[in-house]
Amino acid sequence: MRQAGRYLPEYRAIRDKLSFIEMCKRPDVACEVTLQPLRRFELDAAIVFADILLPLEPMGIGFHFAPEGGPVIERPIRSGRDVKGVRAIDPRTELDYVMQTLRLVRREIDGKTPLIGFAGAPYTLASYVIEGGHTRDYAHVKTLMFDDPATFDRLMELLAEVCAGYLLAQIEAGAQAVQLFDSWVGWLGPYDYERHVLRHVRYVVDQVRGHGAPVIYFANGASGMLDLVSQVGADVIGVDWRIGLDRAWEQLGADVAVQGNLDPLTLLGPPAAIEERVADVLRRAGGRPGHVFNLGHGLVPQIDPDNVRYLVDAVHRLSAGARD
Ligand code: CP3
Numbered sequence: 241m242r243q244a245g246r247y248l249p250e251y252r253a254i255r256d257k258l259s260f261i262e263m264c265k266r267p268d269v270a271c272e273v274t275l276q277p278l279r280r281f282e283l284d285a286a287i288v289f290a291d292i293l294l295p296l297e298p299m300g301i302g303f304h305f306a307p308e309g310g311p312v313i314e315r316p317i318r319s320g321r322d323v324k325g326v327r328a329i330d331p332r333t334e335l336d337y338v339m340q341t342l343r344l345v346r347r348e349i350d351g352k353t354p355l356i357g358f359a360g361a362p363y364t365l366a367s368y369v370i371e372g373g374h375t376r377d378y379a380h381v382k383t384l385m386f387d388d389p390a391t392f393d394r395l396m397e398l399l400a401e402v403c404a405g406y407l408l409a410q411i412e413a414g415a416q417a418v419q420l421f422d423s424w425v426g427w428l429g430p431y432d433y434e435r436h437v438l439r440h441v442r443y444v445v446d447q448v449r450g451h452g453a454p455v456i457y458f459a460n461g462a463s464g465m466l467d468l469v470s471q472v473g474a475d476v477i478g479v480d481w482r483i484g485l486d487r488a489w490e491q492l493g494a495d496v497a498v499q500g501n502l503d504p505l506t507l508l509g510p511p512a513a514i515e516e517r518v519a520d521v522l523r524r525a526g527g528r529p530g531h532v533f534n535l536g537h538g539l540v541p542q543i544d545p546d547n548v549r550y551l552v553d554a555v556h557r558l559s560a561g562a563r564d
Contacts, residue, residue, distance in 0.1 A: 241421075241458075241504075242538030243277045244289050248545055250276050260305055264290055267340035274345050278353060280545060281552045285354050285417070288345060288410075290338050292360030292421055293368065295402050298334035299326050301369050316372035318384060320391040326369075326398055331406040339413035346414035357415030359406045361422035361457070362399040362440040369395070378427050385436055392436065400440040404447035411453045418448060419456040419478070423537075426461015426480075434468055441472040449475070456499060460537060466491040481536030485524040497530030502551075504535040507543045511550045518554045533559065 245251055251273060254263065263269050274289040293311055296303055302314040317323055332339065346355055360368075370381045385392045407418045425437060441457065448455050458478030459469045469477060470492045479488045479500035489498050506517045518533075525531040533555045539548070 241287075241535055242540075243283070243287050244273045245539060246541035247539055247543045247548070248276055248280070260291075264294060265337050267337055267344055270337075270341040271344040271348065274341070275348060277548075278349065281549055282556065283353065283552060285356050286345060286349060287356040287358060287419070288338070288342055288415065290341065290358070292358070292365065292423075294335060294338065295329060295331065295359070295406055296365070296369065298329040299398075299402060301326060303368075306373075310374045311368060313369055313372040316380065317369045317395060318380060320388065320394075323391055323395050323398070326395070328398060328401055329405075331402070331409040332412070335406065335409070339409060342410055342413040342415055354416040355414060356417045356419055356456075357407065357410030357413075357453075358419040358421060359403045359410075361420045361425070361459075362396045362403055362444065363425050363428070363437045364421060364423045365399045365403070366392070366395055367424045367427075378424070385432065389436070396436070396440045400443050404444045407444070407448045407455075408451060411448070411451050415453055417454045417456060417476075419458060420444060420474070422457065422459045422462070424461075425459050426463075430465040430468055433462070433465055438468055438471060445473045449473070454497075458499070463488060470496060476530075476532060478534065479536065485521055485531075486526065489525075489528065494528075497532060498525075498528075499532040499534045501534070501536040504537050504539055504543075507535075507539070507547045507551060509547075511547070511554075514547060514551055515554050515558075518551065519558055522555075522558050 254269060263273060270289040274286055277283060278286055293303055303311050306312050317326065342357060367378060367381045370384055410418060445455050454475040456476040456478055457472050457474035460480050462469050463480065463483035466488055476497040476499050477492050479485060479498055481501050481503035485501050492498060502517060502521050506514055
């Protein structure tokens with residue numbers, strides 16, 4: 241998660257010359273940035289360099305990144321009329337630059353490192369387009385959800401359709417696994433998750449499964465409702481760091497693979513602190529088949545790349561016994 245990015249000097253060197261969106265839209269650059277972390281670290285997978293917000297532009301929802309960081313949606317969607325102005329897209333053609341990046345990366349690493357594609361889950365995308373950007377309380381999202389549930393639902397359906405098509409197009413272009421990011425779903429209680437979100441995620445997963453690539457669903461902040469999260473039917477559930485992996489797995493059931501769940505800010509710490517916490521995650525995974533070691537959320541810019549190297553090597557060293 242944010243495997244590439246501003247914590248790497250070689251990323252910042254390119255970013256000094258191009259905007260983030262320009263980087264995403266140039267397949268040669270996006271391919272290069274995808275490969276940067278693989279050159280430094282012994283990673284077991286690559287994740288394509290793109291962003292969950294890219295489908296919004298062809299859908300008619302303009303956005304940009306503010307100079308101080310963070311996305312800004314130009315005209316937030318807050319009514320039935322606003323939703324009527326949003327259109328479904330054909331991701332194969334309208335997000336062709338992402339497909340080209342996937343094809344380029346796949347050619348570079350084929351047979352060595354598997355490639356992951358991704359998309360934002362419907363609720364997380366809906367929260368951006370309704371709020372218009374970052375928020376502390378999701379007041380606009382909840383207002384629409386409670387005042388006009390039919391409109392909220394219509395928007396979720398549209399986003400789910402786009403999301404499914406986008407992931408399928410990525411599999412066709414070479415993604416060998418796909419991850420759905422539900423970064424902001426943890427601000428909902430279980431009642432509204434079940435009522436307004438679950439079926440849309442299940443729809444995406446149903447459409448995408450069975451096309452040769454496992455589907456990973458990362459529901460950030462959802463450790464209080466893992467029973468519901470497991471009902472989406474994904475092959476792999478990504479778990480954040482706020483719950484012990486052993487407890488999470490008990491709630492998810494033995495049939496699902498689990499990805500997680502080191503607190504990403506552990507990487508601010510000295511190697512000994514990292515080692516201790518990696519060991520704890522692995523102890524809780526208990527050698528079960530289907531554990532994919534990962535961070536519980538994304539890397540942040542202030543992290544020292546040497547600590548990332550230490551982490552990757554520690555995971556391989558400490559899990560070698562469990563893998564044999
Ligand atoms: O992991 C990777 O290397 C793949 C690339 C990737 C990015 N965004 C690149 C990026 C992935 C998987 C994402 C997903 C994404 N984007 C999510 C879901 C994951 C999560 O963190 O919860 C979300 C919510 C977004 C939306 C988004 N994009 C935000 C909120 C921001 C601003 C963040 C900030 O710190 O300024 C972005 C921009 C972004 N996406 C950057 C990168 C490398 C930073 C862009 C820059 O260089 O200025």
